[in-house]
Amino acid sequence: MSYQNILTQSRKHLAWIGLMCLSSLVLTPKALAVTSPISAGTPEGWWPHFESLITLAVVVAAFTTAWLLNHARPRMRTYGLLLAALCCFGIVAWFVVSLNTGIIDHPKKFQAPMDAWKPTLLWGQVIIAGICGLALLGIAQRESNSEEILDITNENETGRYGRVSRIVHWTTAILFIFMIPTGIFSSMIPEGVWFRSEYNVMHKTIGLIIFGLVVFRLIWNRKSKRPALDASLKPLEKKMAHSAHILLYVLMIAVPVTGYVMTSLHGYPAFFFLIEIPSFLEKGGAYVVWGMFHKYLLQYLVYIVLGAHVIGALKHHLIDKHKDAFKRMVL
Numbered sequence: 472m473s474y475q476n477i478l479t480q481s482r483k484h485l486a487w488i489g490l491m492c493l494s495s496l497v498l499t500p501k502a503l504a505v506t507s508p509i510s511a512g513t514p515e516g517w518w519p520h521f522e523s524l525i526t527l528a529v530v531v532a533a534f535t536t537a538w539l540l541n542h543a544r545p546r547m548r549t550y551g552l553l554l555a556a557l558c559c560f561g562i563v564a565w566f567v568v569s570l571n572t573g574i575i576d577h578p579k580k581f582q583a584p585m586d587a588w589k590p591t592l593l594w595g596q597v598i599i600a601g602i603c604g605l606a607l608l609g610i611a612q613r614e615s616n617s618e619e620i621l622d623i624t625n626e627n628e629t630g631r632y633g634r635v636s637r638i639v640h641w642t643t644a645i646l647f648i649f650m651i652p653t654g655i656f657s658s659m660i661p662e663g664v665w666f667r668s669e670y671n672v673m674h675k676t677i678g679l680i681i682f683g684l685v686v687f688r689l690i691w692n693r694k695s696k697r698p699a700l701d702a703s704l705k706p707l708e709k710k711m712a713h714s715a716h717i718l719l720y721v722l723m724i725a726v727p728v729t730g731y732v733m734t735s736l737h738g739y740p741a742f743f744f745l746i747e748i749p750s751f752l753e754k755g756g757a758y759v760v761w762g763m764f765h766k767y768l769l770q771y772l773v774y775i776v777l778g779a780h781v782i783g784a785l786k787h788h789l790i791d792k793h794k795d796a797f798k799r800m801v802l
């Protein structure tokens with residue numbers, strides 16, 4: 472079978488998968504409308520440790536997407552873009568299911584005035600996920616016509632990032648972005664609802680994985696020098712891009728650390744899949760202060776810095792028309 476035939480066949484299969492995902496978006500709320508999980512106990516015959524399986528699926532999906540996006544062959548990069556789009560639509564589907572649980576309208580008692588923003592924040596983030604999904608489908612369509620072989624090495628080069636940095640950047644980015652709406656939702660689940668602990672296992676496990684990835688990244692940066700910033704940037708843009716990168720490294724460490732300390736001081740364990748990590752800190756009231764950082768201050772700082780990072784990268788690509796700038800990190 473020729474390369475073009477394989478591509479046409481794959482597109483047909485992917486179109487079916489897309490159609491099935493969209494129909495599940497429409498059908499799932501109706502199917503779940505029978506019982507409200509807020510009041511219902513754990514469904515009978517529920518698969519044990521399904522939270523660890525879902526967590527594993529999320530981590531594998533993030534890594535596979537990151538690997539495919541930076542694959543040498545354009546067909547594989549197209550699959551990476553389609554998988555990234557599917558991840559975005561997955562977030563939208565998850566939100567539709569979450570709406571049906573009733574938790575967004577009847578959340579855990581508010582602890583701080585900022586908590587009143589949570590439903591709006593979730594709506595905003597999910598709309599952004601939907602728009603990104605559609606944009607990624609458009610980019611996938613364009614990439615499917617490309618014949619460019621991406622020739623990169625594992626190590627970073629002077630003008631662009633190598634395979635290892637690219638895969639770690641995109642795996643971390645997908646997981647980090649996923650953690651924000653799911654973290655907000657999990658903090659709204661009232662005590663006693665059966666899937667509260669399931670969400671906690673997922674959130675804490677992925678948080679620890681992000682921390683592990685950033686430690687690996689810092690070690691890798693010492694071994695393989697990071698490329699200098701793109702030469703086409705103006706001096707002010709260089710300063711802003713550099714500051715945003717440093718702040719993002721700080722946030723990738725500070726957010727999981729404050730989450731862990733807040734949890735431990737509150738007397739709860741952390742998790743790594745099935746493994747329960749006991750608290751190494753004595754229980755105490757200071758968890759409120761660490762919670763202020765994890766849940767409010769750092770969360771809003773993430774919106775500002777990450778927003779500037781993504782808007783900066785898009786401006787460089789779409790407005791300044793430096794089409795090679797994005798290619799330093801992907802495709």
Ligand code: HEM
Pocket residue numbers: 640643644645647648692697698699700701716717719720723777780781784796797799800
């Ligand atoms: C979908 C959203 C994202 C896009 C489009 C994006 C895009 C990029 C691009 C194009 C670069 C290369 C900049 C250059 O040419 O020097 C980069 C670097 C970087 N990104 Fe992202 N990024 C995203 C999400 C994230 C997230 C969520 C994080 C972390 C929380 C992050 C952290 C970083 C860091 C730390 C660097 C600098 C890498 C280094 O030099 O070591 N990015 N990003």
Ligand code: HEM
Pocket residue numbers: 589647650651652654655656657658659674675677678679681682723726727728730731732734741742765766767770
């Ligand atoms: C990069 C990693 C992480 C990110 C981006 C993240 C993000 C978030 C966000 C956005 C919230 C919702 C805050 C709110 O609006 O109330 C949250 C809640 C929470 N996070 Fe994290 N988190 C991370 C890592 C961790 C880790 C490692 C732990 C613990 C081991 C943790 C424990 C918690 C807990 C327990 C809550 C819920 C608090 C409540 O029920 O009110 N997080 N996180």
